[in-house]
Amino acid sequence: MEIVQLQGRVVRSYGRICHTMWMMIDEGLLLFTGPDGVFTSSYKTASHLVWVPDVACEESPTIKQLLVMIALAGDGSIIDEFEYPEIRIEVGLMIERIVFLRNDSGLHAYPPNDVPPSDSLDGYSSESLWAFGLLFSDSDATGYLSLVDFHLFIQGPDWRYSGHRWFKMESRLAIQPYAYYVLFVSRDYAEALSTDSSDKRHCLFIDEMHRSREFGAISYLIHEGIKTYDWEGSPYFNNKEAVESTLEVWRVILSHSDWKGLYKELCKDKYETCSEYSSWPKFCKEFEQADYQVMREGLHCLYDWVSVALDAAGGLYAYFMI
Known part of the structure; x- marks a missing residue:
């Protein structure tokens, strides 16, 4: 994720093809595949994260086939069940800043700017890194990107925060x-x-x-x-x-x-x-x-x-x- 350098890039779209999560970032494609799919209850099994810097120059038949499936994917929510295996969500937001999180409090308890120091980290190198809080340029929305199951949530002004890390309200x-x-x-x-x-x-x-x-x-x-x-x-x-x-x-x-x-x-x-x-x-x-x-x-x-x-x-x- 450090090599991808998300800050300053535009997340164009995001979705799921069967058990593979994908994210179009500028002209690149970020892929995440876990052995048990995105709803795995075990966080210790191996997962695979692949960064394709320029999909226009990619010659891999597998990547080309995946791009076709992405283009044909329907609108939906990334947390829809797997009877809808091809999901696409349009984003179109530039990441201005990343907040490094040790838990999921940025998803439900506090917006990224308000996450307390006890729930945040200094950078990529910590083994406790759990997720990214995303602040976008020229937007009231924020984002939460889980590094466990690679879910991306776009949190608009109507998103409900609990104000307490034990409880969720959304x-x-x-x-x-x-x-x-x-x-x-x-x-x-x-x-x-x-x-x-x-x-x-x-x-x-x-x-x-x-x-x-x-x-x-x-x-x-x-x-x-x-x-x-x-x-x-x-x-x-x-x-x-x-x-x-x-x-x-x-x-x-x-x-x-x-x-x-x-x-x-x-x-x-x-x-x-x-x-x-x-x-x-x-x-x-x-x-x-x-x-x-x-x-x-x-x-x-x-x-x-x-x-x-x-x-x-x-x-x-x-x-x-x-």
Whole structure:
């Protein structure tokens, strides 16, 4: 990617031909092929990145055939399923600057210019390099280019940022591998979120990228407090009354500043147990090594979104991406 020198170049178009991702950059062609396709769950398998500097002078029959297929590809979203194997997205934007990212926060939490130093890197050489945040010349749009699966997302002014690295709010990301547990609001019969740009429902969801004790505590609180069906993609409606006991405990957690004080409070019989297999004192013991302030900050974001959703729609839907 350093040899390609993306800064100052125009990304003309981008897409997928079967399991090969391609990107037209000025007069060159960038190709990415992973052994299991772009939705692989293993990040340690080998992938291949090929740069063809000038496709007009390329004599390879394989490249020529690929260019024909690119020319015939239809419009679509790069996250469409593979029954639509030939996808083309027009871009036409010049990359002015690249922000080097160690995680996916530039995709959902902060625009590239606002990514905190803890989530960014100095350059190409770091082994922690995960993605590029792209700033374009003369455009309100920004970009996120994953170096794991080579997805390119163009993020316009309507893109929803969560402001917290644990949570996503952009409904177009509510698919694998970007989502795990999805909460969303709808007054109508709920269906799983669509994978194209037409779905504008308000949602909040998490994935499993941010593994830590603090994140584990948040996942625990969601799982124990908000119900889903047991099969894939089937949303479950949690009405406001059913979730109120959960919010009561969340408010107690937010009112404390350490695990010791919380443990004393939640030992009282007034709070319902998490489930038949667990209890709130057990929750405190399990996660007492987590940084309470970090966990509480994440819970605050979750609580604010859920409480507003319940007031607006009288409930919320939840499902797993499996």
